[in-house]
Each structure stands twice: as structure tokens, then as C-alpha cells.
Amino acid sequence: MNIKELIALINQMQSDGIIERYAIGGAVGATFYLEPIATLDVDIFVTFKPETGKAIVSLQPVFDYLKARGCAMRGEYIVIAGWPVQFLPPTSRLVEEALRDAVTMDVEGTSARVFTAEHLAAIALQTGPAKDKARPLQFIEAGALDAERFQAIVARHGLSDARKRFEEQFLSDAS
């Protein structure tokens, strides 16, 4: 089980032209900014080079590529280096922007594309399941958020109400 191996294989898949760009999200993405967060899977957001005449994005080339390299399918996951991985095309403008603005980080010589802290917090605000609702709080407590950038993302994607609800729920002592 080794996330670094997993990242190296995703990089190779990008170099081989199977995906256009990728970024790590979810708990693994958050771990690049916070303390390690226990999780059972890895969320990789991907975009593809647009193909003329094809309106529907298929993940089949990704699965074929990885299966040819010994990775096994397990339900909706594909297991890479012992980790179940979900490949997720962007389903909102916020995620499209997060993918575009993702940053490259160095992990002992292996580069990794990761959502920015501000986008990870905004995505958690927008669609995070209950277990992730407090994630923006973790970023705030860790001092990992650029408040101005975060506020701009919140405003740009109509998340002001979600932010207000979050503040009422988690930051009411501070007001």
C-alpha cells in the first residue's frame, strides 16, 4: 500500500496522454495541507482532451490503461498500489476551476497535482458529505486558508449561504 506509487502511475498516465490533467481531492488532498486524515480511498479528479464528435466523457481509457498495468477493478473503484481510487470528472464549475488552478507539490522527487486548500474547503462547503462538513474548520484552524482567495471563490460560486450556515454551525463561539 503506497500512495506515492499511485501518484507516480497517475503522472505516467498523464504523460502517456490518457488524461489531460488531474488533481487529488478529498481527504488525501487535504492531507497535503493538514495533519494526515484517515481515509479508505483516493479521489482523483480528471479531465480529458476533448475528442471531436464525442459528447459523453468515458473513463474506459483510464480503466483499460490501468488494468493493462495490473490494477484490478473493485466495484466503482480501481485499485492502484493497494488503494481503491475513484476517478471523477468535474461535475460543477467550482471543480472545473479547482482542476485548472491545482498546484504541483513535490513528494520526494515525485510531483503531485493537488487542489488548493481554498478549493478543497469550498468544495467541502458545496457538496461535502456530513463527515466532511467540518473540513473548512480544519483548514481555518490550521491557518492553511488564504482568506481573501477563499472568500473570492465562495462569492464566485454562489456559496455565501453555505458559508453562513457553516459559520453558524461551527464558528458561532467566535462571533
Added chain:
Amino acid sequence: MRFDLEKMLESKRALRRELAARPLADKLRMLDALRERVLTIRAAKPAPDAGALREQPPPCGKSDKQA
């Protein structure tokens, strides 16, 4: 022994800060180890009560895998 809650909370915050500041490769190795522990604990614990309250899955076509 005295239980100073504020002091305990501060020490937890300090530990989290210290972990967050570790090199990325160290933190990713910790994720690998944490996942193995979670799987071990899951395998050891009894099956959940059928009546237990759980988070509902998102409606069809609306993924919750966004963060």
C-alpha cells in the same frame, strides 16, 4: 493529577500542527499506515446493527465525492 481541559486541548492542537508541518512524504506514509489500521479495526469489529442510523447516500446522479 489535575485535568486542565484547556491545556489538553492546546496540546492536541499543537500535535495537529506538528503533524501538519511534517514533510509531505512522511504524511503520505502515515496515510498508508492509517488505512491499514482502519481496515484491521473494521475486520475485527462485529457487523453493525441493522437499525443503526447512517448517513443517507446522495440522490441518484448527484455524487458526494467532490471534496
